[in-house]
Amino acid sequence: MSTTISALSDEAAGISTVAALMGHPTRAAILAALVGGGALPAGTLAQIADVTASTASEHLARLVEGGLLTVVSSGRHRYFRLRDASVAQALEAVSAVSVSAPARRRTAGPSPEMRLARSCYDHLAGSLGVGLADALLRQGVLLPGERAFELTAQGAVRLSALEVDVASARTRKRLFSPTCLDWTERRFHLAGALGAAILQRFMEARWVARRTDDRSLRVTVAGQRVLQREFDLDLPPAP
């Protein structure tokens, strides 16, 4: 069994180097923000991890060096994403250990209702918000962009058909269709004048309704039907 050890410490070395990279709160926050396959620029990641740009930069460099992230430059941005699925898998697995672990700290996160659907200022957020944004991207209504989506010509037609007041949204002085990072979903949803117009229409048609106690939204039965039909969107049942 003498040979066991060398092979073993070999594997141990691999484990420790990778795990050490994931084993720091700042880096873990960065990695967690990237599970799901998205790519984010360094500045955003710095914000998410709540450190300065320089600190984030160092961590990012290490994560790339260690093979956990890849980076692609585009303009003056550098977008980081998980290297491959095995990294996501590892993060999942590690995370799974901590949930099943003892005395799980229940820090009373956002309620299921809030996570499912809520308003963010004057636009849709939560699972519904990002789901809708995804659907609009899939359908070619929106085009993805760095800090803003772009509304296509046929997208404008489609939204108008749903009686969203695209035209007057265009006249407003505020940003038209910026992205907004969803806290609970950690992905982007649609904000700005267009986002507001959509929420307004959803309220007016009573596809969603405000709850009185917080900013969560109730999706009505009619709303569910519309979302399913128009956007192929099945909302996860509130658990």
Add this chain to the structure above:
Amino acid sequence: MSTTISALSDEAAGISTVAALMGHPTRAAILAALVGGGALPAGTLAQIADVTASTASEHLARLVEGGLLTVVSSGRHRYFRLRDASVAQALEAVSAVSVSAPARRRTAGPSPEMRLARSCYDHLAGSLGVGLADALLRQGVLLPGERAFELTAQGAVRLSALEVDVASARTRKRLFSPTCLDWTERRFHLAGALGAAILQRFMEARWVARRTDDRSLRVTVAGQRVLQREFDLDLPPAP
């Protein structure tokens, strides 16, 4: 945007605490010695990790505290073992990252052909084996499980449509769909009666063919097409 963090840092915190525990060479060596489910006394682990008893003791205490290990006292020995399978899984997953990671150390390991696709007893293994298992999980044909996968109802239909003889596999006395740890990929692939039935079908349809010299398998052109179409599976070209 100060509040952005709460939900995210929650998961990140879980990841980082667990990963930090695995992220030290000494502790990684201890953990690596315990994958496989065995239980070892503190002294032995100290030896394996090549540190003094006191140092090992501290690390062990932390690992227990952190929920990665459990301990049972017996006589004047204290036996440590992994807390549960999720810990082993996490270690495997993390290790898998380091394998696929950069500058793969060339220790004259198994040949590229063996790593790509081979038979393991009577089922598929190698990159193909785990890739297929992944695909079957993604498609809902299989459900993940502790020591075995579970074949879903629609999964049985799907496999039967590919002319895999699920029915007679069910009648065999051997385990139906256990997991099997892939030694090159260090992740799980499908074994048992079902795994054997699948390989049998793959051979019969000449999607894969045995090579004469070792247990590696050649994926035929037809096989590549089927894998791509049915399982969205692109095999990495043998380097």
Add this chain to the structure above:
DNA sequence: CCGATGGTTCGGCGCGGCCCGAACCGATCG
């Protein structure tokens, strides 16, 4: 009882990681 053995606790030391601000680089926009 005593001595031997397995394990943990404690005190102290040193190294290395983490963080920040400031300076620097390159791309973009006017």
Add this chain to the structure above:
DNA sequence: CGATCGGTTCGGGCCGCGCCGAACCATCGG
């Protein structure tokens, strides 16, 4: 061309982790 912005690099300060040896506690054998 300067101004701005996203990112990286560099220098310096701090804190905490990991290591050990020695003392301590428990168990087992005589």
